Amino acid sequence: MTPTRLDDEPDAPEPETREDDNKTPNSPISELEGRLFDQRKVLIFGGINDKIARDVTGRLLALAGTSDKPIDVYVNSPGGHVESGDTIHDMIRFVDSIAPINMIGTGWVASAGALIYAAGRPERRVCLPNTRFLLHQPMGGVRGPATDIDIEAREIIKMRERLNRIFAKETGQTYEKVAKDTDRNYWMSAPEAIEYGLVNRIIHSANDLK
Template identity: 30%
Template sequence: MTNKKKADTAYLDIAIPQNAENLQLPDPSLLQFYKNYENRIIWIDDEITTMTLEYAKMIMQWNFEDKQKNIPINERTKIKVVFFSPGGDLEVNNCLVDTISLSQTPVVGVNVGMAASSGCFIYLACHERLTLPSAEFLIHKGAGQFSGSYNDVVAAILNYQRQIDELGKFVLSRTNIPEDIFYENFENDWYLSAKEAIEYKVADRIIKSLDEII
């Protein structure tokens, strides 16, 4: 009887780890990120900062994988970039605009709420552009922040103006907005509804069913 009791105790000690109470489940947001990664879905749903550069790396990696496998462009799994962003860093914007524009693997942009400022410029770089019916767009010059000596500030302002001029040309090349209307509104905050975005070819079409993007 005593031996049986000892055997049961030993078995229980092995079957149930004493530190089981310290075990933690994976972070749900991290699990969702990897699910999205497997399906080539990127969410730009925050301010655009240097952290957003990770998305440029992902797009480059998927292009590399498709090229290594010799997958024809029209047979590649599309990359979907979902937007709900207030905008942000201009240099990061430029990197993503170039990366998406140069991507051989097709990139689909989906505005689910707001594509503002640099969020809108990045959206315009996508090869196919969809929008939810109530989503909005914001196009504007923004405001640069300058500091330092007089010469430093002058150089920074000139460089900022060059970047803004290039962005203006980029918007005109990706839409059918008349040049006079564009520059008249570009000076200020110019909000566009989904319907107006379709009229100006900022977006290609309004989504009527989630099946179109899922």
């Protein structure tokens, strides 16, 4: 089955999945990742795919195994594969039972990125002042026999209904309102996302997380 996309750029090329040649033990990249790990910070930037899901899952599990102190997850994403977003969403919920997770939105939190962001507890979902949020319905791109296309279409409808239920539960909006809003691109500023129930508050400094 072709992965279903949940982003604002359905035809964008997939992010490269090859390992970065510069990730040697003493490279600046490794040093930065080491510092972020020590500070219990996880970055989810860029398109959501299976590599991002694997990396984020590994980091969250490693951090949860190290301590039960809070983990800060920063999200800046145009979206991507729904299935990969589901993986990260569920893993955040799983790890949050061990170590509390703060979700921090920055830049844009769109589509599958919004699905991931919504995994945080309502009181722990915050964002920076200029963050924008986007909710909309999933998109498919299957080719083949008419029967396969019909199966894919029905699966996308079920997926859309499931995602709408998630956002309705996490925002406090009715299912009917979320379904109507996500029928087209539904953009929100940080203050609008607070009013919608997706964001708890806007933060301006690291001290605001404490």
